[in-house]
Amino acid sequence: MKLFDKISYFILTKSIGLYINLMGFLFPEKATKLAYRFFTEPRDGKLDATKIPKILSEAHPETVAFGQHQIQTYTWKGNDHRILLVHGWESNAARWERFIGWLKKSGSTIIALDGPAQGLSSGTEFNIPEYARFVDAIMQKFSPTSIIGHSMGGATCIYYQYTYQNPLLEKMVILGAPSEFMIVLNNYKKTLSLNKKVSRLLEKRIMERFNIDPNEFSGKRFVSGLNLKGLIAHDEDDTIVSYNEGKQIAEAWKTAEFISTKGLGHSLHDDQLYQRIYHFLFEAD
Template sequence: MNRIFNTFLIKTIGCYINVLSYIFPKMATKLAYKFFSEPRAGKLKPEFMPEILEKATIETVSLKNYNFPIYKWDGNETKILLIHGWESNASRWEPMFPYLQKSGCTILAIDGPAHGLSSGDEFNVPYYAEFINTVFQKYEPQILIGHSIGGSACLYFQHHFSSISLEKMILLGAPSDLEILLNNYAQLLGLNTKVVQLLNTYFFERFNIKTDEFLGEKLASSLVIEGIISHDIDDDVVLFLESKKIASGWKKATFIETKGLGHSMHDKTLYEDIEKYLFTS
């Protein structure tokens, strides 16, 4: 019953935005973008922190209109930065921690815009990439690991900022094309082509991004570092072929195909393979 109600509510919102697009296009654009960019889960409260994050040193950083935390687990001079995905937070990396900590490295993590302890209610890849760049300017990590849309933010970051400290990057279940994300969103709400075009215009005017040119393959083609791309063939959130697109542009990446992990990609064997790649190769 709840599922039927939620579907009805979503379609009703989409219908309302469609009507607005012909009468008040600016209002329709604002509302459509709000529902696209505002996460409904993943926030944390300081008084109810996951145990793994309580063990970290937490530094709050200000960037433009945002405040966001940098979590730090001290170790040696090798530094890894972890970037979570949509409607998540830095605690999602807890299953991977034992494999990364074997090397004694220093681990860093952040909460993305409007996630975890970060302020705001808007999430987008350009802002997330600026968060990542802020950490790189301060700590100069050598390794970057991103999950889901966090992986896209990692690609966007290195494509635009070209950090000289970055040596290896790991992408797990990352989407490739912004246009696909927008089309899936439009299909979910039942948005008409006028609203989609309004969103395309909005992305270009605000972020200087042409949605049909925001392609993982294109971003990855500028990478000169080595890394791993891994995706599960049973992923029902981001299509397996999305990572294949990224791999076609990133010539120095090793592709690891998994099965049965879903979108989370949490898996002992996969993490052992990543540990071996990062610290013994």
């Protein structure tokens, strides 16, 4: 991010935070809704249906009805072995472009979805429990035995298996995923400089919305009881999600292998890493 962009972003976020803080004294309910909205509404990642990325245009598109939502999926058809790809925050299924070429070598059927409020899927709110509901709908439809998630998509995969206990899943790959929800939330509050009153109201809103204490929303806690095979990769130079969070997940997940990389950043796009994931998925047995 260039210096001018950094300054503009700083001014924008602090101005939003100041406005929410002032509202917190006069209209606390409105302030809470606004703080929650900025925390859960992606500002990037949507796709234009008339300008679909090439990698997605090569797949079979299908829209899956789920309650009031429409979940957009993309399938690269292959054999009976199915893999589900789960992207992260402010992204969409096209983020897997480089990796799909590797997965195609196996002959597997590859399925990717657009998360809530991203890509071509419906919705205005992105959060892990809602995303896990999307994932469950797609799991029930396609029955993949392997799942791969990046960033918040990785955290969603962990929460999904902890919550739904899908017996069909055999292997899970987690890339650059956060572990502790409170770290994400505190970073958000710090970015906007939210005061204590608004912060407490926001935490209460999240607890009511998710039916879980934010302090207990922990990836390392969720994986501690998982017995499926896992592969976790995290980069030492990740500036979005701390490297230590990946290590904590790996330490708590007894049946998982940890891959430490350097110089790849948060995206973790790298052919050598893809080769190791390929080996885990198709050759480790």
